[in-house]
Amino acid sequence: MSERDLSPAFTLQDAREAGLTKDQVYSLLGREEIERVGRGVYVRPDALQPALTALAAATALREDATLCLTSALVHHDLSDAIPFASDIALPRGAHHPTGLANVTWRSFDPQTFHIGREFVDAGEGATVAVYSAERTLVDCFRLMHQEGSDIAYEALRRWLRRKGNTPAGLLKVAGSFPKALPRIRQALEVLL
Structure with missing residues (x-):
């Protein structure tokens, strides 16, 4: 078995289940065919989009790992920020x-x-x-006290300029977040 038979992001346990020994994994690591990105987590860097490497590694550990907030804004081209770390969400109560x-x-x-x-x-x-871009915007307004209002408003401006995006679509998603809905309505009134 070679590293090509492994998923682009995998754990040591995944490698064992695929038939590789720990020594074989370390040999691949020594030849720089894979990279260690965390304790027991490896990636084949040539196989992954660089911007999604951390998320792919997180997904190898937790299937429900989801890119969110500023990192998701960048993914959707709604921000020019260069985040130092990827913002990844898990359900509250889940082990990080x-x-x-x-x-x-x-x-x-x-x-x-x-x-x-x-x-x-x-x-x-x-x-x-x-x-999605809409969910990310809602989260940015919902967590404005942590993320900053300038990020949320600039992202909303960019989103509104795109063809096919409508306030109704954003408000539909925001309807599931009652505390964020008034902030988003107010922002849309100001920007439209």
């Missing part, structure tokens, strides 16, 4: 894995966690979850 490089874990309400969750290909069939 430790030892994963360049990840900021976020906890979101399990009741609304799956709203706006979309799946994209990170490379060679590795599927990762990213919140």
Whole structure:
């Protein structure tokens, strides 16, 4: 078995289940055919989109890992920010894995966690979850006290300029987040 038979992001346990020994994994690591991105988590860097490497590694540990907030804004081209770490959400109460490089874990309400969750290909069939642009905007307004109002308003401006985006679509998603809905309505009134 070679490293090409492994998923683009995998754990040591995944490698064992695929028939590789720990020594074989370390040999691949020594030949720089794979990279260690966290404790027991490896990636084939040539197989993944660089911007989604941390998310793919997080997904190898937790299937429900989802790109959110500023990192999702950048993914949707709604921000020019260069985040130091990927913002990755898990349902509140879920264990946040430790030892994963360049990840900021976020906890979101399990009741609304799956709203706006979309799946994209990170490379060679590795599927990762990213919140939709609308859900990300709602989260930025909902967590404005943490993320900053300038980020939320600039992202909303960019989103509104895109063809096919309508306030009704954003308000539909925002309807599931009663505390954020008034802020978004007010922002839309100001910007429209």
